[in-house]
Amino acid sequence: AQTVTQSQPEMSVQEAETVTLSCTYDTSESDYYLFWYKQPPSRQMILVIRQEAYKQQNATENRFSVNFQKAAKSFSLKISDSQLGDAAMYFCAYRAYNTGNQFYFGTGTSLTVIP
Amino acid sequence: EPEVTQTPSHQVTQMGQEVILRCVPISNHLYFYWYRQILGQKVEFLVSFYNNEISEKSEIFDDQFSVERPDGSNFTLKIRSTKLEDSAMYFCASSELGQAYNEQFFGPGTRLTVL
Numbered sequence: 001a002q003t004v005t006q007s008q009p010e011m012s013v014q015e016a017e018t019v020t021l022s023c024t025y026d027t028s029e030s031d032y033y034l035f036w037y038k039q040p041p042s043r044q045m046i047l048v049i050r051q052e053a054y055k056q057q058n059a060t061e062n063r064f065s066v067n068f069q070k071a072a073k074s075f076s077l078k079i080s081d082s083q084l085g086d087a088a089m090y091f092c093a094y095r096a097y098n099t100g101n102q103f104y105f106g107t108g109t110s111l112t113v114i115p
Numbered sequence: 116e117p118e119v120t121q122t123p124s125h126q127v128t129q130m131g132q133e134v135i136l137r138c139v140p141i142s143n144h145l146y147f148y149w150y151r152q153i154l155g156q157k158v159e160f161l162v163s164f165y166n167n168e169i170s171e172k173s174e175i176f177d178d179q180f181s182v183e184r185p186d187g188s189n190f191t192l193k194i195r196s197t198k199l200e201d202s203a204m205y206f207c208a209s210s211e212l213g214q215a216y217n218e219q220f221f222g223p224g225t226r227l228t229v230l
Binding site: 004032033037042043044045046047050052091095096097098102103104105106107108 | 118119148150155156157158159160163171173206215216218219220221222223224
């Protein structure tokens with residue numbers, strides 16, 4: 001069964017600094033997708049970034065980038081130049097390529113940005 | 116920008132009562148989902164719905180649960196006889212297509228409290 005683990009329940013970062021949120025997963029599939037979703041307080045989850053497992057190049061979206069290590073089954077999120085608006089719960093999620101369309105989520109990391 | 120909406124934001128009910136949670140997916144989306152998150156635990160997949168039928172469901176989605184798209188806009192989750200352990204945040208999501216790569220757009224959630 002697929003599992004997603006986020007070992008950091010809470011993280012904090014100074015404004016303008018860089019922070020890395022960790023995520024590991026377990027799967028026997030070779031084709032899959034990984035996602036980071038952000039949930040601001042009292043708001044809906046929004047997609048931050050996604051990665052196809054077959055791509056070796058790490059995905060980037062402006063200040064957000066991932067470090068995808070397929071062999072280690074690791075998928076960390078790096079936020080550069082942290083802003084106050086980055087404060088949120090961050091969820092790592094996995095979705096298999098062709099064995100169903102459900103997401104498997106981690107328990108989330110609550111990120112605080114310190115002014 | 117179109118958003119998934121959910122009503123009510125908070126529902127309190129007595130154990131054994133029926134509840135209906137409502138969602139309005141994004142209008143051109145074809146795939147609909149329900150997830151739940153018990154406090155402090157992972158976001159868990161419940162069910163996916165396409166072309167007016169369930170396409171996938173998890174072990175959690177037992178006979179007490181049902182989903183329906185009663186008209187062209189609403190997507191509902193019914194819990195027939197609520198139990199204390201049904202207390203959770205329930206998220207609705209929709210996606211334009213069902214492929215694993217496609218982003219799912221989430222609603223803000225309905226917090227269900229069963230007393």
